[in-house]
Amino acid sequence: MILIIVISSSACAKNRFPNLVVAEAGMVRDCQYLDTLSETSDPGKFFTNQHLNEYYDGELKVLERADHMKASHIVWLYNHPIGSAASAYRCAD
Numbered sequence: 001m002i003l004i005i006v007i008s009s010s011a012c013a014k015n016r017f018p019n020l021v022v023a024e025a026g027m028v029r030d031c032q033y034l035d036t037l038s039e040t041s042d043p044g045k046f047f048t049n050q051h052l053n054e055y056y057d058g059e060l061k062v063l064e065r066a067d068h069m070k071a072s073h074i075v076w077l078y079n080h081p082i083g084s085a086a087s088a089y090r091c092a093d
Contacts, residue, residue: 017063023073023089031091034069036077037062038085058084 039061062084066074071088078085 016060017067020063020066020071021073023075025075028073028075028087028089028091031073031089034066034071034088034090036085036087037065037074038077038083039065040083041081056081056084058082062086 039058041056041058056079058081059079062074066086066088069088070090072091073089074086075089076084076086
């Protein structure tokens with residue numbers, strides 16, 4: 001069940017933020033570091049009948065903030081149901 005949630009949230013995130021690339025640390029060494037973004041998930045959503053993609057709302061909040069900063073790449077530091085954090089980078093084409 002958790003695997004289904006992770007896959008569905010990742011698939012929706014890719015569709016919502018087509019300009020963001022999830023990268024590993026070595027892939028962004030020549031990029032401009034923007035910020036480290038962290039968000040907590042709304043604990044009330046664990047006990048309601050919210051849509052499964054909203055289960056990881058900390059992940060969505062991080063992705064939204066990175067998108068607003070015009071980041072091109074993010075490197076996840078952690079991504080759990082209770083919260084998420086990533087470093088945001090802007091890489092030249």
